[in-house]
Amino acid sequence: MILRCLHAVRRFIPHCPALCRDAVSKRSLVKIPELLYSARASARGLSKMSLWPFSVSPWDFSQPNASWNAEMQEVYDRYNALCEVKAEETEKKPPWRKLPSYNRSLKYVTGGVYLSKIIQSKARLFTRNLKEHGAAFEYVVFMNKQEKRCVCLFQAGHLLEGPPGYVHGGAIATMIDTVTGTLAGYLVGPVMTANLNINYRSPVPLGSVVVLHGALDRIEGKKVFVTCRMTSTDESKLHTEATALFITVGPQWNSFEVS
Numbered sequence: 001m002i003l004r005c006l007h008a009v010r011r012f013i014p015h016c017p018a019l020c021r022d023a024v025s026k027r028s029l030v031k032i033p034e035l036l037y038s039a040r041a042s043a044r045g046l047s048k049m050s051l052w053p054f055s056v057s058p059w060d061f062s063q064p065n066a067s068w069n070a071e072m073q074e075v076y077d078r079y080n081a082l083c084e085v086k087a088e089e090t091e092k093k094p095p096w097r098k099l100p101s102y103n104r105s106l107k108y109v110t111g112g113v114y115l116s117k118i119i120q121s122k123a124r125l126f127t128r129n130l131k132e133h134g135a136a137f138e139y140v141v142f143m144n145k146q147e148k149r150c151v152c153l154f155q156a157g158h159l160l161e162g163p164p165g166y167v168h169g170g171a172i173a174t175m176i177d178t179v180t181g182t183l184a185g186y187l188v189g190p191v192m193t194a195n196l197n198i199n200y201r202s203p204v205p206l207g208s209v210v211v212l213h214g215a216l217d218r219i220e221g222k223k224v225f226v227t228c229r230m231t232s233t234d235e236s237k238l239h240t241e242a243t244a245l246f247i248t249v250g251p252q253w254n255s256f257e258v259s
């Protein structure tokens, strides 16, 4: 019934473009299954959710959803609590911040000079290109700017299989690149990965939850060195160790503080 109404609205849109162009877009309608899905997920503690289906704000993939297992939800709640400011400490900024995560880069970003507009309009961030929650990369990044480090909770879905029952090494590398790149980008601005070194210490079971600990090592001119460890959620088991080198690509590279 709801979908029928929405299809009727969709057919009506071309006849009143001035009225609807911005508020009701086809892109918004694509999000309806996600919104219905999120309504089901709300029982599991989804923090903010709008029932208004024509929102133009992008979907934040780092919110809890029904595919998260109990461990993912529990560790998320623990870190999320660190992001909240208590009433008596309103003047103090909490050191931790949960980063939102969208499936597109900035809408008007330049670059990708060989990309046609059609390709660019369909482009999606690699780790966020599936609509099915839980199938691949479920993750959320918490940033601590003061300490120049971050943690990422990662639940590996069934499409990431490498060896039977375990996560593919390339999927692990993807997450390490994402987490270290996000930290470098957050601290200094736009960067490109120049080098990634990974030591795989123990396999990651498919469907399990792990934590990636990213930390700034040092900055030397344009070069940003970041380390990363992937562990079990209680940190008793080391899965992967990595170092990454990022090169700043913006014009601002010589103006940030070297520490």
Ligand SMILES: CCCCCCCCCCCC(=O)SCCNC(=O)CCNC(=O)[C@H](O)C(C)(C)COP(=O)(O)OP(=O)(O)OC[C@H]1O[C@@H](n2cnc3c(N)ncnc32)[C@H](O)[C@@H]1OP(=O)(O)O
Pocket: 104, 105, 106, 125, 177, 178, 179, 181, 182, 191, 192, 193, 194, 195, 221, 222, 223, 245, 247, 249
């Ligand atoms: C909104 C959504 C967010 C979502 C956030 C998601 C985050 C995801 C992040 C993913 C990031 C990626 O995957 S990026 C995609 C993968 N990476 C790439 O495609 C990069 C391809 N490579 C390049 O474009 C280039 O080589 C660069 C930019 C890396 C470097 O070129 P450049 O700027 O000309 O640098 P250049 O002057 O040559 O070198 C600068 C210094 O770095 C050193 N250097 C350069 N490359 C290397 C290297 N591989 N290993 C060691 N050292 C190196 C040089 O020796 C030099 O040192 P010295 O002489 O100064 O001492």
